Amino acid sequence: MWEKGAGMARDASVFVHPQGLCESDDVGPRTRVWAFAHVLAGAVVGADCNVCDHAFIEAGARIGDRVTVKNAVLVWDGVTVEDDVFLGPNMVFTNDLNPRAAIKKAGADLVPTTVRRGATIGANATIVCGTVVGEHAFVGAGAVVTSDVAPHAFVVGNPARPIGWACECGLRLPDDLHCPGCGRAYHLDTGGSRILPRS
Numbered sequence: 001m002w003e004k005g006a007g008m009a010r011d012a013s014v015f016v017h018p019q020g021l022c023e024s025d026d027v028g029p030r031t032r033v034w035a036f037a038h039v040l041a042g043a044v045v046g047a048d049c050n051v052c053d054h055a056f057i058e059a060g061a062r063i064g065d066r067v068t069v070k071n072a073v074l075v076w077d078g079v080t081v082e083d084d085v086f087l088g089p090n091m092v093f094t095n096d097l098n099p100r101a102a103i104k105k106a107g108a109d110l111v112p113t114t115v116r117r118g119a120t121i122g123a124n125a126t127i128v129c130g131t132v133v134g135e136h137a138f139v140g141a142g143a144v145v146t147s148d149v150a151p152h153a154f155v156v157g158n159p160a161r162p163i164g165w166a167c168e169c170g171l172r173l174p175d176d177l178h179c180p181g182c183g184r185a186y187h188l189d190t191g192g193s194r195i196l197p198r199s
Contacts, residue, residue: 009025
């Protein structure tokens with residue numbers, strides 16, 4: 001993940017659309033913030049990211065390198081998104097399991113969420129706080145994630161449940177765990193709860 005040096009100004013290669021608002025200086029080189037997107041001061045956004053129209057990234061959120069944040073995505077304080085993640089249009093995170101308008105919470109009162117490297121979150125999905133979405137996992141469109149998602153798991157529904165496995169390239173794997181697209185091959189671990197690359 002790109003790390004800003006203390007006291008550095010925002011890199012000159014960062015593009016902010018004239019109708020976008022980027023209040024954070026913790027934005028990596030070559031990142032683009034498009035119209036009507038809003039990145040608050042205190043948010044960290046890595047290098048080579050694409051923050052699309054109407055996305056919102058709150059103070060305290062951390063976005064890795066090469067992350068795609070599609071239109072109308074909401075990333076709240078306490079959410080960490082690692083490198084090479086795809087956040088589909090209108091997907092949303094949460095950071096409070098029992099919100100009340102009259103009770104204001106911040107910092108340690110919020111429940112963290114992590115999306116690991118290479119994962120995909122489909123359009124209109126909801127990621128309930130306190131969960132971890134594993135490396136290269138694939139959350140289908142409209143899914144509601146209420147518990148951890150294993151690396152490479154392909155999950156759908158409300159609540160999200162696994163229906164198979166996803167290749168590193170993003171394709172759903174057939175039963176033999178050999179990707180028809182990129183040719184990568186996997187095998188189940190001894191517990192059958194995750195897949196590993198074949199050597």
